[in-house]
Amino acid sequence: MTKQFHDNTLSHEALEQLFLEARSYNGWLDKDVSEDQIRRIYDLLKMGPTSANQQSARFVWCKSQDAKDKLAEHASEANKKKIKTAPVCVIIGYDIDFHEQLPWLFPHTDAKSWFEGDVEGRIEHAKRNSALQGAYLMLAARALGLDCGPMSGVDLNKVTEDFFADQPQYRADWICSIGYGDKETIFDRSPRPDFNKFNRIA
Template identity: 75%
Template sequence: MSETLSDSALDIIFRDARSYNGWLDKDVSREQIEAIYDLMKMGPTSANQQPGRFVWVTTDEAKQRLADCADEGNKEKILGAPVTVIIGYDLDFHEQLPWLFPHTDAKSWFEGKVEGRKESAFRNSVLQGAYLMIAARALGLDCGPMSGFDPEKTTKQFFADQPRYTADWLCSIGYGDPESIFDRSPRPEFDTFNKVI
């Protein structure tokens, strides 16, 4: 791959992108949600594990249920957003490896290794959540990633039918209200936290 993205595209995805706390009254369609997923799923995960599990919260009833699981400061962010995604992971992701990674018997790498699966599922689902944000921004949408919620309560509310799934973090998606963002926080120069050896 020899092409690079334009500066304007990099601005959209990274340099000018912000974390929004409030949202314009503008819907996000099912087609847009699926387009985000269709880009996100192309991002690499270890042995194509794809452990991320996503609940796209769009209805007023579901938003209220999720807001009830959130800290006070995040309730309005959820209620006001057109979509909030619950990013979780599947502790038994390895059951899907025979078709997701058919090149070898990758399922056997994880059988009987619950802690190893948890570590791998967590790491790779967080990667998928980051891909989700990049995809949403690339498609002209804004993001508001959040902690500040009760993962156990959220898991029980939204993954009750899948006992091996765990909610990890949230990300609202929509058209951000410019009035809702703070001044950009400092970003460290390369030498602050990097070493080339």
Template identity: 70%
Template sequence: MTKQFHGNVLSDAALDQLFNEARSYNGWLDKAVSDEQLHAIWDLMKMAPTSANMQPVRIVWVKSDEEKNRLAECAMDANQPKIRSAPATAIIGYDIDFHEELPWLFPHTDAKSWFEGDEEGRKEGAFRNSSLQGAYLMLAARAIGLDCGPMSGFDADKVNAAFFADAPRHRVNFICSVGYGDPESIFDRSPRPDFDRFNRIV
């Protein structure tokens, strides 16, 4: 695939690791994920683009058995064992008041003033850009050799109350377990559409 393009294209092996052969896992091998690996994920994902470098994502990494159980109790039945068995699960949240950080995150202009007095606009921007950052998190995890299991089957109000009570302006977007995926836990890959089905060039 990569030989048909010019420029610094990733190798086929790298593309397979990030996309073509990567899967969403439902179960995990009994192998720990270190805090150093979580820091490495952050150090990669923070470099990817967000609007005005707003960086609205706020992540709680759940690793202890006690906190895994607390998070699992906020999830639908089918997701509870996925959370409990994962070495770590990221609660990917966002800060409604991300604009307070813009004076140092985007010092080129008075970007904070763009968002003051517009909470609904901030919520929209924070949700959109934290969604991007959640996707970057998954790619970063795959890039350092981990697997991912993103989930949206949970009670957001319960997650917010359990994990963001000390930061009431933070809200959960989605959650994503990371670790070493158990190959026995995945289904056959679901169909993927050809370009022409969902794309048009105008």
């Protein structure tokens, strides 16, 4: 009996929303992002795969004006307004002691023991997997009809000190404003390379 395979490809409209027409925004419309929307973003992004389900990312969703102003103090001049005027700006950090959570996150085996005594190894794993989760965050936000403005132009040490002071095992890595993007604040899309430029099939 021949197996039947179904084409589960997303519609072109969905691909445009997630990738083809999606942009990184520099300015925002005056439209709120609710706590419910924030929770929906997280409930989607947490389903993305991480190594041994380590879920190493730690997020601070700066929604109040005080929190956004505090974060903007540590940003480059060009990024301050992008933070202050966004409905929400999320700090994507990582937990260098993520392995402490593995007994319940990955109960199939003693994964915690793989990382004990290896701080440098944990940092490497935490940074890689939290970066993945940050990418899932952007796709989740776009899937829910929101726009993103990812940024790395911040003093990460000061962001860590200010927002993770009570959790010394956490480190800030980058930030991303989320809201409804103002199309007047973006320029023409920069070039994207063809497949053959940076790829090969071995």
